[in-house]
Amino acid sequence: MLDSDTYFYEIDRLFWGFSAEEHEILRACHLEWSGAAISARLADRSTVEAAITGLYALVGRPPPQFVWCGSPPAAVLAAAGLGHSRQSIRSLLEESFRNSLRGGLGYTSWWDVPDHTPNPVWDLPVRSDCPRWDWPDIDDPRWEWTDDSLWDWLDFDDPRWDWLSPFAWAPERAAPRWKWYFPDPDPDEYEYSEWEEDEWDESEQAFGEFLAERLGDVLPGSVDDVVLNTLPGSVVSSDASGAGVQLSPAEIVRDEVFQSQSTADMLALADFAQRLLVFADTSLMYSPRDGEHLGLWSTVQRFAADPRMCVAVHALGLWATLVRSAGWWFPYADQVICAERPLVVRQEPAGTEPEFGLVHHRLHCEDGPAVQYPDGFAVYSWHGVRVPQWVITNPDVDRALAEPNTEIRRAALERIGWSDVLAHLGSEPIATAPDPGNAPHELALYSVPDAVLPGSVNLLVMVNGSPDRNGRPRRYAEPVPAAITDPLEAAAWQYGVPVDVYTALARRT
């Protein structure tokens, strides 16, 4: 017997949960868009200029002039150089983007269902061979869908109906997706005749809202973090008098730049919604009983009555193109300043989001720049902590110990290696113990002097179970919570097991 919490959880999961297949789609969207947003391929300039010109046209602007720069700081300097002539049209574009997104989340266009490809549905242009029909006035009484005369009037032998058949294009997408639309799972109970056009709109809107609420933090957040991390900290320019002026690209991005790459997060969400809606409509088209009429009606009325979706799909296509092809760009009234994309982006996995299995990443490179732009500008990062170049390329114990910022000091000491730092400090271990499964080596636990790193960690010094490729066993240290004072307990904590499990270790490689 289920308790009520479990029962409601199960019901909730049944109607609002995602299937294994949908989880795959979610992960694919995440991977694809976060990958596009931090791509290290050079910008495709003609594609970028065409897409931005298209977006300018959508907000009623003539084609702008383009200025290309080698990195975001160079673009910031170029924008500063525009002086009084710069007038940002960011808010216009943002509004246009949000409207398109709303359209993209709420409506699906059959024209954009791809042929057996998992690409975003709006990725393809309207197919030129798609037949056009002259639809009668939506108020024509024959459109009253409960009226049998509709079905008499429509000629199902017309080959153009094939264009409405999802099976003709993508049979693998024909998964049952009733749950998005029908809160009541029992079709016998369901009075479909009560569903009117505005209710469809509502249910679709609810779908978009549901996704935004459910995935709002998970999907956009993870993409957004990655992108914002690649922004430079600050650059120095000189003003007319020759004095240095400090500019912060991050601030300028916030104030002036339209965040072309950070639109990737919302596109990932809209893409996911679009892909799911394709499932939804497919099932409505061919689900048993009268649902098929309902689905047909829904599709027909969208075709006939809603030019908004075509515009939204077109605009989102332009945004998607920019995320894939452009770096950061600054939209001004007559000019657009575009920054090149980086040549190098190096990251490491930073945990897996538990509910959907999305892998998060952060910038990290232990022997070079984590981000490198073609004009030479570089960002150095240690496990996601932005550090000065010397920390990575020329680490030095004395310089690290003198670093006032504890986060950077810690990064520098870690870069040098805790075991070298301990040797430099001449510390004595708090305790030692034989390493289980790794004879004849020992585990040794050291405390870190407060002057080096105030009271947060102890260091566990170990020897690797296998020698490195140079044949020598590697001695290394890793930080553990300062509350742990026993080496075996520290090693067990690292793997999250009780001490007796760790001491039973039979073989370490």
Add this chain to the structure above:
Amino acid sequence: MSMTFGRALGLVGASVPDHLVADAEVPVLTGVQAQGDLLVVPLDATRLELLPVPPEGVQVVRGEGTGNSHWLHRGFDSPGVTYARGGQGQCIMVVYVPDDQSAQLIHTDEHGANGIGAGLYAIHEKREQGEQIRRVCD
């Protein structure tokens, strides 16, 4: 066919580092064993839904873009090996090995391979105390 380092690393397309003996047999254990940043712990029971390990194996830690990685493989004669991702705390994967079969945990670099005998196991990953707690990559 007995499992050697050479054969095990060949299963995931990795070459044997010079300092490992390619013909050395991979010991198959049913106790606790470690491979770098992973620890294999025998379990008593579980109610997880387990999936068959595909012929090419599964990458134990997801998202290790380039560089070295740990693979769970069913070897040559152990079609019944199953797994599930996730778990409590540091546990990232559960592995079931039926009687008379064995699974291979294979590292693409210096750690070589660990053979896992019949039983049910949790694979734990290592963490360290950074600015925040973070996983250890090797």
